[in-house]
Amino acid sequence: MTLLYTEVEEELRASVRDLLADRCRPDAVLRRAESASPYDADLWKTLSREIGVAGLLVPEEYGGAGASAREAAVVLEELGRAVAPVPFLTSAVLATEALLQAGVHEGLPAGGRDLLAELAAGETTAALAVSLAASPYRPLPPPVTLNDDGTLGGEIRAVAGADAADVLLVPVGTALYRVRAGDARIDVLPSLDLTRPIAVVTLSGAPGERVGAFDARRVLAFGAGLLTSEQLGVAEWCLATTLAHIRERHQFARPIGSFQAIKHRMADLWLDVARARAAARNAANLLAARPEPGTEAALEAEAATAVAKSWCSEVAVRVAEEGVQLHGGTGMTWEHPLHLYLKRAKASETALGTPGAHRDALSALADLPAPI
């Protein structure tokens, strides 16, 4: 498959971009971030139902689009470019993927199948009740436990998208349970990322229905691989916005973008972003093939994800930080939307495995063993 974008992917991009240009302008995102409801439920409804992004990864038999990670990645690029406060990553990617993988071997129970169909239709929004900081390469932090009466108990910190969810998918050991969001306590915390806040999810005797198996490494790696496309979108917006600024901004009677000291930094950033695009595309491409676990293709997809997540995380942060610096005093103001991107970039760097965690994973994946 190609590292470029297909015509269908470009059409999907255009429809998402048009909608966001109309409904998700940076000043509106900033105002919403300061309000009591950081998620834009109306925008999410339009995106998921009219454009159909919620069901992209869901097979056609459940009413989804039967599309692949490649198309989901294109949507993420656009959502990143707009730091759109919608639960696409948390519901349509992470939760949906967890549900799909839960049913891979044993098939989904009726409750799981219904949920997939509701997710695809955009009627229900879900969240995977796992810390956003969880790494695919480490055991999950203290698990939720199954009580004797079949209910669930435990506390999960730093869950993204929980406050936007109707349904929580809760891992209990290697099993995945479905819990009504209304049966959990969800406390949103003041969060570094204003447009994707985190919450503490507390379950005390919450009724849950087992929907299948949970393979943390696979689900989280899939999410990490796709998150790189959102990071790419964040980086692209920061680069374009900074570029426009340094063309316009005059000091010493010249556009500051005519000084080599600044041009060279921009050239390096552009190069970093160009490589981020190739890496994110490659990860989406290999994940789209859905390789069988343990095969050569699966290892290749894991390596591509580790490469992309370590690279794109750092590039998004770097471009956002350089953006703030090159905007000068303006870059430090609350009024300018750059900080929304810096905050998203910095939080995404930690999300689903830090750059260091992904590089460490390459020790095994690229056969570069650590010292003995």
Next chain:
Amino acid sequence: MDEEAVRERAVAFLAGHDPGDRTGFLRARFDAGLAWVHFPEGLGGLGAPRELQNVVERELAGTPQPDPGTQAIGLGMAAPTILAFGTREQQERFLRPLWTGEEIWCQLFSEPGAGSDLATLATRAVRDGDEWVVDGQKVWTSGAHHARWAILVARTDPGVPKHRGLTYFVCDMHAPGVEVRPLRQITGEAEFNEVFLTGVRLPDSLRLGAVGDGWRVATTTLMNERVAIGGGPVRRGGGMIGLVADTWRSRPELRTHDLHRRLLALWVESEVTRLAGARLREQLAAGQPGPEGSAMKLSFASLNQALSALDVELRGEEGLEYDDWTFRRSESVDFFGRGPGYRYLRAKGNSIEGGTSEILRNIVAERVLGLPSEPRVDKDVPWKDLPR
């Protein structure tokens, strides 16, 4: 022509020709249009899409191939320029022996006084009837001692601003007045040369492009050069990272935590650079390389330098040795050969040759990002009036 037709053609060609006769085989391959399929028919190609070249390479793997070392300048720079700007006669005269390696090419661009500011070059070409008389000095000329021909940029009109007074020629390296002297490099060997041109007479039929259009022609060459230098390895874990990784895997006693951390970061950077190169090649599949190629060369240079430096450090005691300081002529340009010390020193040239990394950043900033140039004091001044 589609993939299947190209494949059939390559299979039929292989069945009918003896790879044991290297020159004969390569000549016949050129004549069959299987040298570079995207070139026109009659000039070694089939007028087919560029990406179908891979089909030919797969079918003809293991047969004699052009030498990417000694023929680098001919294949990577002279050929695309001759194709874009040469007359049909020039194309028919030069491309076949260029491709088969029967004639080696070198590049007479840089001068002692014109490096990054190439357009300020001072080598003069003065018209004399049907001939041009060339006088000047060129430098950093790889392979000039093997070369039959050179691509040459010379000043034909000193009375106009620097970019406008240049003309592009093919220079006969066997002509009287061409003198090649080796130039020793920090590696100890002489891969480069100085070339002195004294009253060299070139027929007007060796001019490439219009008189005064030399800068535009040279720009085509330079963009192809950067893609040639920065094209990078096609295989995951190949190239310079492959050399270092092999040492790492086979010599566990050399490993430290600090080196491990840096190696993993460089492995990631090598891989994203390789992928960006692959993506760029997909974009270029149909057309000429754009300024994005310059960016690939930037990454390639800094990666090669970081990796070859790590390699020396990794080897500890052994890194203190050097294989051979003997002053000798190089057979070809080689970034990956010999020992780690050689590779470390040779890689220093990667951010200088084919456009310094500083100039390439300007190119990316101005042509890709559309940023304004620094104020230029020499833009509208006739070349002869420039301070020097």
